[in-house]
Amino acid sequence: MNAAEPALRHVLCLDGRGLHRMAYWEWGPADAEQAVVCVHGLSRQGRDFDTLARDLAPRCRVICPDVVGRGRSDRLADPAGYAIPHYVADMVTLVARLGVERVDWVGTSMGGLIGLGLAALPGSPVRRLVLNDVGPAIEPVALARIGTYLGVPVRWRSLEEAADAMRAVSQGFGPHTREEWLELSRPQVVPASDGDGLVPHYDPAIALPLRALTPEIARAGEAALWQAYDRVSAPTLLLRGADSDLLSPATAQAMTARGPRARLVELPGVGHAPTLVAPGQRQLVREFLLAP
Numbered sequence: 001m002n003a004a005e006p007a008l009r010h011v012l013c014l015d016g017r018g019l020h021r022m023a024y025w026e027w028g029p030a031d032a033e034q035a036v037v038c039v040h041g042l043s044r045q046g047r048d049f050d051t052l053a054r055d056l057a058p059r060c061r062v063i064c065p066d067v068v069g070r071g072r073s074d075r076l077a078d079p080a081g082y083a084i085p086h087y088v089a090d091m092v093t094l095v096a097r098l099g100v101e102r103v104d105w106v107g108t109s110m111g112g113l114i115g116l117g118l119a120a121l122p123g124s125p126v127r128r129l130v131l132n133d134v135g136p137a138i139e140p141v142a143l144a145r146i147g148t149y150l151g152v153p154v155r156w157r158s159l160e161e162a163a164d165a166m167r168a169v170s171q172g173f174g175p176h177t178r179e180e181w182l183e184l185s186r187p188q189v190v191p192a193s194d195g196d197g198l199v200p201h202y203d204p205a206i207a208l209p210l211r212a213l214t215p216e217i218a219r220a221g222e223a224a225l226w227q228a229y230d231r232v233s234a235p236t237l238l239l240r241g242a243d244s245d246l247l248s249p250a251t252a253q254a255m256t257a258r259g260p261r262a263r264l265v266e267l268p269g270v271g272h273a274p275t276l277v278a279p280g281q282r283q284l285v286r287e288f289l290l291a292p
Helices: 046-056 084-098 110-119 140-147 159-168 178-188 204-211 215-231 249-257 279-290
Strands: 007-015 018-027 034-039 060-065 103-108 126-132 189-191 198-200 236-241 263-267
Touching: 007 084, 018 046, 018 084, 034 046, 034 084, 034 110, 034 279, 046 060, 046 103, 046 178, 046 279, 060 084, 084 110, 103 110, 103 279, 110 126, 110 215, 126 279, 140 204, 159 178, 178 189, 236 249, 236 279, 249 263, 263 279
Parallel strands: 034 060, 034 103, 103 126, 126 236, 236 263
Antiparallel strands: 007 018, 018 060, 189 198
16 A cells, blocks of 8 residues: 555444445554554545644544544434434444454544543443543534534635635634645545536535534433533543634543543644644654553
8 A cells, every 4th residue: 555645445334224335544554553543523534634644544444434424424314413413323333344443533523522431331332532622522613603604505615715715714723834734634624516517525404403403412412422521431532723713611621530531632723723743742642552
């Protein structure tokens, strides 16, 4: 396998209407003793982790799925399937396909909640868990901010225009060079079906569950996530953007005192969510995952 580029593979997963294909990007040697699964945020895709994967690939098999409805994965016929429990079920299928007994998990935002759900299961395959700027309690202000752009029809004339637009709603990702941001943006767009310009590379219907969220549903979800967190036994690294509007300082501190008692590292100059592109961010993850 070319060390500079991943292989694109697919796995069939079950949903309420039948089967869907989930795409995943595979880096590193297939016979590596250590497997790392990296899962992206709500509207992103697996190529977000290219830089981190290149760091880990010499020693690890690195798997970066496009969660269903995003990137190269299928879109669901029923948008109700765009929910954490369904994503966890897809990841169980993925781990079975990989043929490994244990995986390390790096999850950004939504990807962290998926990892939390998987790590909380009895007999979980998760050996170590990295939660990147997410916890059981999600701040309403962040959900409102995300709701202003998620699933909204938009079209761009060029990659550069798309990158600038996405940068405007992603200030929390922190500072990046122009080239770094273009690399993060390139997989995020796809030609429009009519061939006129570029559109986001995800199913706009992923926004429907967020729009249907009520305070009552949010409270029930938070309670369930705290219960899941308290069942996690895997060593856990919690990264928090110091300016995050999604993971509050109070929630982060609570996560160090209960459940797996996460090790908390705050990243200055970053909000929601660190992209794990900056060398210092990658080093934190690498040292945690590769420690004896």
